[in-house]
Amino acid sequence: MDQKHLNFKDKINLGSFYTPKWIVDIVYGFLRKNIVDINEYFILDTSCGYGGFLCGEKAIGADIDSEAIIAAKKCFPGNKYFEHNSLLNISRSQYNLNLNDKIIIVGNPPYNDTTSIIRNKIKKEKFPRDSDVTSRDLGISFLLSYNKLQADYVCILHPLSYLIKKTNFESLRNFKNNYILKDSMIISSGVFSETSKSTSFPMVVAFYEKSLSGMDYNYICNYKFSTYEGKSFILKDFDKIGNYISKYPNHKSIKTEDTIAYFWTMRDINALKRTKTFVLKETYNTIRVTKNLFPYYCYADIFKENISHIPYYFGNSDIMINNKSFVEIQDLFINKCLVKYPNLKNKYSLNNEIKHDEEIISKYFKSLLGKHYVY
Ligand SMILES: C[S@@+](CC[C@H](N)C(=O)[O-])C[C@H]1O[C@@H](n2cnc3c(N)ncnc32)[C@H](O)[C@@H]1O
Numbered sequence: 001m002d003q004k005h006l007n008f009k010d011k012i013n014l015g016s017f018y019t020p021k022w023i024v025d026i027v028y029g030f031l032r033k034n035i036v037d038i039n040e041y042f043i044l045d046t047s048c049g050y051g052g053f054l055c056g057e058k059a060i061g062a063d064i065d066s067e068a069i070i071a072a073k074k075c076f077p078g079n080k081y082f083e084h085n086s087l088l089n090i091s092r093s094q095y096n097l098n099l100n101d102k103i104i105i106v107g108n109p110p111y112n113d114t115t116s117i118i119r120n121k122i123k124k125e126k127f128p129r130d131s132d133v134t135s136r137d138l139g140i141s142f143l144l145s146y147n148k149l150q151a152d153y154v155c156i157l158h159p160l161s162y163l164i165k166k167t168n169f170e171s172l173r174n175f176k177n178n179y180i181l182k183d184s185m186i187i188s189s190g191v192f193s194e195t196s197k198s199t200s201f202p203m204v205v206a207f208y209e210k211s212l213s214g215m216d217y218n219y220i221c222n223y224k225f226s227t228y229e230g231k232s233f234i235l236k237d238f239d240k241i242g243n244y245i246s247k248y249p250n251h252k253s254i255k256t257e258d259t260i261a262y263f264w265t266m267r268d269i270n271a272l273k274r275t276k277t278f279v280l281k282e283t284y285n286t287i288r289v290t291k292n293l294f295p296y297y298c299y300a301d302i303f304k305e306n307i308s309h310i311p312y313y314f315g316n317s318d319i320m321i322n323n324k325s326f327v328e329i330q331d332l333f334i335n336k337c338l339v340k341y342p343n344l345k346n347k348y349s350l351n352n353e354i355k356h357d358e359e360i361i362s363k364y365f366k367s368l369l370g371k372h373y374v375y
Helices: 008-014 021-034 066-075 138-148 166-170 173-178 217-221 269-274 294-305 323-340 342-347 357-372
Strands: 042-045 059-063 080-083 103-107 153-159 179-188 202-210 224-226 232-234 259-264 286-290
Touching: 021 103, 021 153, 021 179, 021 202, 059 066, 066 080, 138 153, 138 173, 166 173, 166 217, 173 179, 179 217, 179 224, 259 294, 259 342, 269 294, 286 294, 294 323, 323 342, 323 357
Parallel strands: 042 059, 042 103, 059 080, 103 153
Antiparallel strands: 153 202, 179 202, 224 232, 259 286
């Protein structure tokens, strides 16, 4: 059911993008597949909106938004509801649950990266949180709260970047130490009717089980992710440009006299879609490019030209590269950039002999992406 009662600003601040039923069905599919008897468990959604995720005899919903709770009570009257801030004074007793109760947490917690550039102006820190769940991202706070509640299982929808970006993953702290990803399905954020298709990013329906060993980043790098569209990938299968060059401003380590060009910061593939590549002037957001690493920055520039061939599920990944194949044809990438950016011409010599570059470059990207190449 689509959220109806909030204005645009409140919707962004609360992260109130309600989940379509077919995604709720994926969650219950994972629960039935991986848990022997889900009827033994309390089903808890601590950011329940209109209650779309609440199913079964022992379902409990909570939300900070009083109107959402009123609507949930009307739609699904059999459940218990709490109107509160689920990130403050987190404990089982908030839900009249005790330590012996078995709990499955479901839902689609709000994700709201306060450092994200999209619509940044209207995002703000609105509600206080327990100090042990504070994070740059509201969704990560929710994951930390599930650990605090000691849920037996957690099956929720969240941005894939929480797992695949190392800094995000590390910020999952005790959640990653105490839970392990057992099952998952990647879907595009574009499925939410109100979000823009052009800025869609990968989300994951993730099924976590409480575990003594937890998971480390290496576990995620070797994990086989599947997408709703029937594709699958392992992060380790791709080499990334960050292994060869600096993706972030490096003026502290590179001297002015060694700099031949400036390149815009490369956060991930989706960021590259929106940003410039080579720029004329140095700013706080630019990288100093040296002559020996110049080919890799040309690579990133041409990668951007080919970005429409990259599927949405790599949107938060690093720019990928097949270094061996690239090195063999790097002159093609350099030449293209020297033609494109005349001010670079006197920094690097241009080889006029090279022909058929479009064909070879296109072949390179097809082989780099294999079954993931978007035609
Ligand atoms: C993405 S919506 C999900 C709603 C519902 N679970 C669904 O998927 O349809 C996120 C919900 O989190 C609620 N919310 C945001 N911050 C909260 C907080 N600190 N405590 C409880 N609920 C919160 C919002 O009001 C909103 O209803």
